[in-house]
Amino acid sequence: MKKTKYFASRRETPWDSTLRDNVQEFIRNEYLDDYYEKHPALSDSNEASLLNAFVPVCCPNCRSLRFTRKGFTSNGIQRYCCRDCGKRFNILTGTLLDNHKISISEWIGFCLNLFRHDIFSSTSANNKNSTTTTAY
Numbered sequence: 363m364k365k366t367k368y369f370a371s372r373r374e375t376p377w378d379s380t381l382r383d384n385v386q387e388f389i390r391n392e393y394l395d396d397y398y399e400k401h402p403a404l405s406d407s408n409e410a411s412l413l414n415a416f417v418p419v420c421c422p423n424c425r426s427l428r429f430t431r432k433g434f435t436s437n438g439i440q441r442y443c444c445r446d447c448g449k450r451f452n453i454l455t456g457t458l459l460d461n462h463k464i465s466i467s468e469w470i471g472f473c474l475n476l477f478r479h480d481i482f483s484s485t486s487a488n489n490k491n492s493t494t495t496t497a498y
Contacts (some may be wrong), residue, residue: 368467378390381387386404400468402439402465407465407466407467409437409465409467410434410437410438411438411440413439413440413452413453413454413464414438414440414453417453418442418451418452418453421442421446421447421449421451422451422455423444423447423449423451424443424444424446424447424449424458426445426446426447427436428444428445429442429443429445429451430442430443430445430447431443432450435452439452439453439454440452452469464492471488472485472496475488482496482497
């Protein structure tokens with residue numbers, strides 16, 4: 363039986379743990395440039411300005427209408443504080459994207475692949491993540 367080596371991340375190349383020559387370094391840099399182009403950091407995307415354009419209707423914890431602005435998250439998303447229950451929240455609290463680590467545009471691309479009935483291996487290769495992450 364053939365033993366296959368699995369990598370911890372699709373960002374890794376087979377020679378990441380060893381010394382690289384100029385060709386390997388070039389390939390790795392091009393690969394990472396492609397990766398970071400498809401997966402920008404949340405702070406680099408315009409996601410915060412999009413989300414800050416929306417104002418919550420009520421506190422997601424107690425449904426109170428009495429809340430105030432209370433600074434920003436590390437990604438630049440407006441944070442709010444409820445005057446009645448004292449809980450802090452933002453526009454994404456209680457939604458599918460609450461505490462997300464990837465950008466909304468990346469989620470949209472992922473969902474489009476799923477709605478097109480692409481197979482998981484194709485979707486994970488396109489998004490440069492593992493097939494178990496895609497299935498999860």
